Amino acid sequence: MQKEKGALGWALIGIAALFLLVMLVLPLVLVASEALAKGWQTYLRAITEPFAVKALYLTLEATVLAVISNTVFGLASAFLLTKFSFRGKSLIGSMIDLPFAISPVVAGLFFIMLFGRMSPLYPFLRAEHITIVFAVPGIILATVFVTFPFITRELVPVMEAQGRDEEEAAATFGASGWQIFRYVTLPNIKWALVYGVILCTARAMGEFGAVSVVSGHVRGKTNTLPLHIEILYNEYNFTAAFAVASILVILAVLILVLRNLAEGRAKRGESHDG
Amino acid sequence: MTAEVHLQHIQKTFGGFKASNDVNLTIEKGRIIGLLGPSGSGKTTILRMIAGLETPDSGDIYIGGQRVNDIEPGKRGIGFVFQNYALFRYMTVRENIAFGLTIQKTPKKKIKERVDALTELVGLKDFGHRYPMQLSGGQRQRVAFARALAPEPELLLLDEPFAAIDAKVRKELRGWLRKAIHKLGITSIFVTHDQDEAVEVADDIVIVNRGHIEQTGTPVEIYQQPRTPFVADFIGEAVHVPDFTIFKGFENGRASGAHEGIIRPEFLEIGADDSEMRMPLASEDGTVRGVYFRGNSAEVDVEVKGQLLKGTRSLEKPPLHEGDTAKVFIHRIYSFAGGKTEILENRAKQIDSVII
Numbered sequence A: 001m002q003k004e005k006g007a008l009g010w011a012l013i014g015i016a017a018l019f020l021l022v023m024l025v026l027p028l029v030l031v032a033s034e035a036l037a038k039g040w041q042t043y044l045r046a047i048t049e050p051f052a053v054k055a056l057y058l059t060l061e062a063t064v065l066a067v068i069s070n071t072v073f074g075l076a077s078a079f080l081l082t083k084f085s086f087r088g089k090s091l092i093g094s095m096i097d098l099p100f101a102i103s104p105v106v107a108g109l110f111f112i113m114l115f116g117r118m119s120p121l122y123p124f125l126r127a128e129h130i131t132i133v134f135a136v137p138g139i140i141l142a143t144v145f146v147t148f149p150f151i152t153r154e155l156v157p158v159m160e161a162q163g164r165d166e167e168e169a170a171a172t173f174g175a176s177g178w179q180i181f182r183y184v185t186l187p188n189i190k191w192a193l194v195y196g197v198i199l200c201t202a203r204a205m206g207e208f209g210a211v212s213v214v215s216g217h218v219r220g221k222t223n224t225l226p227l228h229i230e231i232l233y234n235e236y237n238f239t240a241a242f243a244v245a246s247i248l249v250i251l252a253v254l255i256l257v258l259r260n261l262a263e264g265r266a267k268r269g270e271s272h273d274g
Numbered sequence B: 001m002t003a004e005v006h007l008q009h010i011q012k013t014f015g016g017f018k019a020s021n022d023v024n025l026t027i028e029k030g031r032i033i034g035l036l037g038p039s040g041s042g043k044t045t046i047l048r049m050i051a052g053l054e055t056p057d058s059g060d061i062y063i064g065g066q067r068v069n070d071i072e073p074g075k076r077g078i079g080f081v082f083q084n085y086a087l088f089r090y091m092t093v094r095e096n097i098a099f100g101l102t103i104q105k106t107p108k109k110k111i112k113e114r115v116d117a118l119t120e121l122v123g124l125k126d127f128g129h130r131y132p133m134q135l136s137g138g139q140r141q142r143v144a145f146a147r148a149l150a151p152e153p154e155l156l157l158l159d160e161p162f163a164a165i166d167a168k169v170r171k172e173l174r175g176w177l178r179k180a181i182h183k184l185g186i187t188s189i190f191v192t193h194d195q196d197e198a199v200e201v202a203d204d205i206v207i208v209n210r211g212h213i214e215q216t217g218t219p220v221e222i223y224q225q226p227r228t229p230f231v232a233d234f235i236g237e238a239v240h241v242p243d244f245t246i247f248k249g250f251e252n253g254r255a256s257g258a259h260e261g262i263i264r265p266e267f268l269e270i271g272a273d274d275s276e277m278r279m280p281l282a283s284e285d286g287t288v289r290g291v292y293f294r295g296n297s298a299e300v301d302v303e304v305k306g307q308l309l310k311g312t313r314s315l316e317k318p319p320l321h322e323g324d325t326a327k328v329f330i331h332r333i334y335s336f337a338g339g340k341t342e343i344l345e346n347r348a349k350q351i352d353s354v355i356i
């Protein structure tokens, strides 16, 4: 685009800048200023308070487990969807998108129905002393559920575009299924996978709706960071709420940086001049 | 080691579509075979079944005398060159070529020797550390070739090996590939839809049509004795005539049934007037309907008795123009009368030779 920017160009740029300012920059500034409103001391106390630390740990725990299980699931499902043809393939493809379509609150209710008191499974779970809803396992399950399409959705287009030629070539040399995956498929999808993992992490950390339903809001036990922020906020403890929120913001920025790195690598990986 | 190949009564359907319909084929040791047919005729399917990348619904495949239907691709002793080469994009040229040997756990030193020899063979010694993306089409093709050869297969399968290469390089590569394969003496089957390519590279051509083999033979046999209407039509440039008995010299073709025939450009002699014709009396009168420059000759469309025929004319002779009258002598016609393919020579030539 060598052309002079006309009035329209400047107007569009202005609108975009204004939009970014109102929707992104202002909230970030606000979070920072509110969090620090009563000084560093208060800020540090708010984020090192035991319940906040517990909530951070639970969020990280749920995130790590969700990312691990969804990486395995994502790889397996993308492999299945792109490298094999079978009946009901398109059905499975749409099923994987379900968490995108379904409201997280509904997903949470679904787990309550499945593992809560109303469930036919409940007597069995009770007898075995397994608690899922209003406990950590429920939170992890809900997080896994809402984030499971991310990695699959990142991988499928890449794997589809690459076809199965390289895998078949490897097969003609007698490579085993594992060797084909390890030496051919995985390097080809490496950056898409990293990208998917990052998106999945971001989503898992921020998840509110589904987790809120299954959590039961037991402070220091089943509260994740977003839930903890809500509680603080509802108690009119704004400074603490924003202080804890700033942790999530920092994590989000970190993820964005990683995301950009991964994206850059993915692009350069394509052309190999790097 | 090099192996012969047999296919017996191969059937293969894709969701109701018959991709292979009773394919029977015998390929002798050390020959280069060109599977030639229109796009979608089932050539790749045949190649992939030989490789084991596709399973026939029924029928048997033998490589080197052994039935390989239930043997996986990696154990069939084949090397496969894919249509788009399918080079491993995250491996260098050397790593690509070494892949088969690495999988076989060949000692490092031997791998290095073999890769050295192969990069030398394909003229890519200085490109060993490049990635496929950094190579031209012709170079990629040669890497794919070297990679397939590395584990010393008994049978080399190539799917449209020149399709993705520009015209000039393609010509060079064809000659190069033919020489390289003959030097190694490895049985090779390649797929192509380009008859020039098949003629130039193959020892034997197998004509495939709608999942069926129409004819097998040397290029000369295929050209001179097409056994089915499809082959006569597909090979060379062909003009169909619904009734060839209208032409001088072919009046009393076969007595009964249709007199459908095929006339190729090289069967026609086109002259501006009687003086240019060796047998003016046996020549037809025609009208020039189009002249196209073809580099080393002119292609002439000429209408004779309401039938448009195609011929060529030397650029050394006086040029013809659209609308000119012309003389046309038809040397021979492929006849399909009575369901039999036959080559009919112009009767005037036989009489002529008797008189002299």
Ligand SMILES: Nc1ncnc2c1ncn2[C@@H]1O[C@H](COP(=O)(O)OP(=O)(O)O)[C@@H](O)[C@H]1O
Residues within 6 Å of the ligand: B014, B015, B017, B019, B037, B038, B039, B040, B041, B042, B043, B044, B045, B046, B191
């Ligand atoms: N995996 C497949 N699934 C469905 N149809 C296929 C498949 N492979 C080939 N076909 C069909 O079989 C026919 C023959 O294909 P192919 O062997 O690739 O032809 P060619 O190589 O001669 O162009 C085509 O009509 C193609 O659409």
Ligand SMILES: [Mg+2]
Residues within 6 Å of the ligand: B040, B043, B044, B045, B160, B191
């Ligand atoms: Mg093909």
